[in-house]
Amino acid sequence: MKNILHLVHYIVVLFVLNIPSIENVDRSNFKTCEQSGFCRRQRKYKPDRSSYEIDLNTIKIVKSGHLRCLLLDNTKSHVKFKLDIFTLEHNSLRVKINERNPIRRRYEVKHSLVGEPKLVDMNITNLDGNQIQGSFGKAARFLLHVKPFRLDLFTNDMFVMSVNSKHLFNFEHYRKKTQSNKTTTDNDSEDGMWEETFKTHKDSKPYGPSSIGVDVNFINFENVYGIPEHADAFSLRSTHDGDPYRLYNVDIFEYDLQNPMALYGSVPYMLAHGEHATVGFFWMNAAEGWIDVNHNKNLFSTATKPITDNIEIPEVTTHWMFESGIFDGFFFMGPTPRDIFKQYTTITGAAPLPPLWAIAYHQCRWNYIDEDDVRGVLNGFEQHQIPLDVIWLDIEHTNGKRYFTWDLKKFPNPEKLQNDIAFYRRKLVTISDPHIKKDDAYHIYSEAKARGYFVKTKDGQDYEGSCWPGSSMWLDFFNPDISQWYSQRYLLENYKGSTENLFLWNDMNEPSVFNGPEITFPKDLVHHGGWEDREVHNLYGMLQHMSTFQGLVNRSHGHIRPFLLTRSFFAGSQRTAAVWTGDNSAQWSHLKVTVPMLLSLSVTGFGFIGADVGGFFSNPDPKLLVRWYQAAAYQPFYREHAHIDTTRREPWLFGNDNTRLIRQSIEARYTYLPYWYTLFYKQERQGVPPMLPLWANFPKDKNTFKTEDSFMIGNGLLVYPVADADINQISVYFPGENTIWYDLRTFNPYKGSETVLINVNMESIPAYQLGGVIIPRRLRKRRSSMIALNDPITLIVTLDRYLEAKGELYMDDGYTYDYRRKRQLVHRRFIFKNNELRSKSLDTSSKFVTEAWIERIIVLGYPKNPNKVIINSGDKHATPLHSYQAATHTLVIRRPGPLVTSDWTLTIS
């Protein structure tokens, strides 16, 4: 039996691993809405008029900023719901709807919240017997309709969102299983309530139906975004002719593009953006979810703001369906993109500043075979003078996929290896997946087994499934004791062979179960607290990486910033992990889709994100590989990674010319690290992700609302990846009215709101700096980022039409928490105005000392050759040399010389 089992596992492993690469995902392994009972029921639910009503008599203010009332279903008198409205700081509103007395407690997600949301006062006016109005925040307002229940939301007096205006609110209360329920079977419209079979897997559904559906409609918007993770368009498509977008963390093998299938992570957060406003809706629910999107035009009228008849207003109607949990909706009222970023990250937390080296270049492969191989690859980077910061080890480095162990035949001295890597201030990342090999001789397994730390079946047995190591079990991270115990496995004394120079990668944490339904946990598994996987599924990956993160923080007693990459994620994951888009393919279409996929993650709080350079599956054409290196050099997380069946892909294996082009791309990345690092710091402080859709910077430019062939880094760089094999021209749209864009290869300026055909060759991809921006760069080369910490800075100043520009520079030691704890940071603001460039501190309490100085200032768009340039810093004066190129209006100031940390003024006359 054992052998047969092993064989089965082996076959399953082969199957999952080795489907021929030309074939994409086997869609039949994953449910359609029709095959998911609750989705089928909710999607069918289309009453003419909602049966839900507010009981006016029950309305009360619980406390300032918290209104409560009962919600009734006039078709089921015995079921009552409680509705809570909370007005929150930063123009946000939270609405919770739960059963008043459920026969089974319903799951409420807490892990997504960075803290308890802060309430602000609401001003209630009972307009008439059918409407209650509440004002809050910055010109935000809600209007609660009583009969039927409906919630309208206004920002700056603009009607922006409406809940249940399509009458789709439908709350499946918990019920007892009766004989009539039992006989309600297959052909009935209420099917799939008590049992469901998918392929060979039976979902026992012991608690019956519990799903919730609701329509949330974005009024006067034509574009909605977010709800990652899907390999689909950035501006979400209408789903009326297919399946809804699905949110269910699964391990999809070779995912298809342009479809709404679920992928590795889920963030149930959607944004709408129009010329007038940006708003957002986040339903904090970790169960399986489906979301229909439809673009409509509608005639609207509300009591407070009637819209003139005969004017059709665009509207995006969305229908959200979750299998379980409660309705816990956050409404972000904007009204600007930056407000929205702040509002969402106030609730779920902002991605923290990563270590500097983590935003540099990473080299990964499944697998670098042994220590010699690793050293050989590191040598290759030295020999070919390609900067590198991190080298990675995939699953084969372990002893038989037992995480926290080493294959000592291949890695006999991991500490020595890490120390050698650290010699050039580089790092090592190892993988640690959540499946634990079933092997009594494996210390992690035996201890977890003895303590009862594994996820249980519905019958209370330890759940056993198969993954890389064969028969495996999964830790129940929902138990805080288990999470803590797991985090302790990362301490240096527990993770033998690890050093402080080793960081982590959590993969397969959807979790991936090769023989499970939809390659994951059965829904009737039981986690700590008695919660079914059905109720909490999408949290599993996040709980693992949160625990890993805590372990890494504790490892250095809170001194060193961790780095951690995860494949699975949920709302809030951004606080502790970087995310990549999983197992993509070496195809041009996959390079192209990196932009919409990463933008979808960006706008939903994930700043530290990337896609495998070159594509994980199969072998990229060298041209594709070069183009990918060029595009990803401008994306937040920059890692080359490849499947074990691919040919080797180190940058120097494709001929001298391609080596040169790849080196150039990586070098370009390193020159921008001061800018990237500043943006990541801004993200920690303000929630603005470093990679942005064009509309985030140009919210009124309608031409950018569907843009997904280009993106911005911060507010200064516009990037157009080349994602076609044989093109020598690319159509570039320069966003914004009255803007100027400078081509950084030629210094040619381009006018905003215009589309220009730009010639491209293999040397680079089009990238432009916006006039009005100052970008700090390091044009000197080093073998790794941490070595360059004290190297001088070049400021690239591109002037706008008023001959002004501004920018920022953030610096610290690059790897500790001293910037938070000891104010060891530099945060400068540069302002160019009236022929003066000033540097002043944005943080007067900062104390960081660095030798870094300003070695060069390049001003683009300066109208004439100046007579003289003077720099004043304190009581020191100097007259640095300058040169001027009239044809391109370029002024270069040679060795202005002040320390980055000092205040100075440069005067051009």
Added chain:
Amino acid sequence: MLLSSYITSVLIITVFATISSGNIELTVLRGVPSSLRSKYAQLKSFACLDGSLTIPFEYVNDDYCDCRDGSDEPGTSACPNGRFFCENKGYIGTSIPSHLVGDGICDCCDGSDEYETSVVCNNTCFELAQKSRAEQEARRALHEVGVAKKKDIMAKSIAAVSARKVRLLELEQELRTIENELKEKEALKQLAEAPENEAKEKHQKLWDEQRAIQLQKHTELDTDQENEFTVEEVRSILGADSVNFDEFNVTVFEQISNSYKKLPQPSTEAAAHLEDVTEKIDEALKQQEEATTTTSGTKGDYEEVTDHHHDDDSHHRHHHEDVDHHHHDEIITTVATSLDHGKHIHDDTAPEYDDETKKLMEIADHARNEYNEVERKVHDVKRQIEDLRKQADVDVGPHGEYAAFMDHCFDYDEREYTYRVCMFKDAKQISKGGGSDVTIGYWDAWTGPSDNKYLKMKYANGATCWNGPARSLTITFQCGVDHKVIDVREPTRCEYAMLFETPSACDETIATTIVHPNHEEF
């Protein structure tokens, strides 16, 4: 964007408006090798080595990159593409990328690249030189031992090549001779087979006649007197409705067969004929014997080839065909099909040849055997010639350096597998866990770089990987005292790499370059 091109794109267009004569100190010409010192003469100006720009001399090594080629900053890290020269006194002067200057890592053994940082670099040039000399000497010694062995291999290879040539000539000569012999044996065989066939035919004819007579005698079976058995006849013989073959065989056919056991008598004519044949063959044999005394003897290591087709059972078949003739009834067809195979007919039912025929057959058999024996010799010699020619075609190096590999296999034991390469033939991965062997490649070609083709060899077109390419193996050779596999790995799925030590890869130049304790180079 390339860093250097970025800087240059600024600087190409640069014309400095003012040239400061301020407080720029003259810098030591750090990082400039002696060969280039003349270009860095401390004059008023400096011309970038690529000629792209002329700058005030003060700009050299002032920690700001002016030249597109980085030549103005040999001693700082200002240019991303500059070169820094480590003097490395006591060791070898080395040029390193200038971005390694001042990065906190000691790259030069004299530590000169870290002059400006707080890092303290120990001067390791002396130790390095010693170590390097020791390594060179060890390397030289290894090559010396190896070269001696290699010379032996080459000498043996030369001997083997000439031995092969001689052997080839011998074999070709032998082939010509035995091909002639074969012709003669063929003639003799034909001579002996003609009377044998004649006698056998005669015997056959008599037999047929006899049988016809016998069959006619069995009128009791052929009830309708049409010289054929019908279903009805068979049924009546067996006294049953169903026709059972076994029954028929036992009760009827055997009975008939027995009546044929009487042999035809030899005629006097035939006896005379036998004498004639024997005489002719003896004569031919004598002639042949005279001829064979001139040929060299061949190794008589032949297997006994047996001929199992001497017995001719066609008589019986004939009979059976008669039995099933014209009948299409299903049951009868079954009977006929079984009979047709003839397997139920015992040999002892066959009539014996008369003595004269037997004698003729014996003579013919002898002639055939002799012919076959020579034919085998021809085949064998041809094979030997082919093998030798194939061996001669294998490229074992211009001087036969790799000749010792010929017909040899080498193993490498790893945790899960044994790798076995049979040189110039194939390479296999043999599972230790009892799985089946996998061929990872067949001999393909020497694939070293153009200046050293014999550094690597490739075995290609092995078993195809699931969802991947055909397996292949590349062997890289390095000098060693014995032929030995040092390492096998699979850097890319299904592309194996073997490291192999052999004296054949040792280099005489290295072996004879004596390392002096105080070599000028240092």
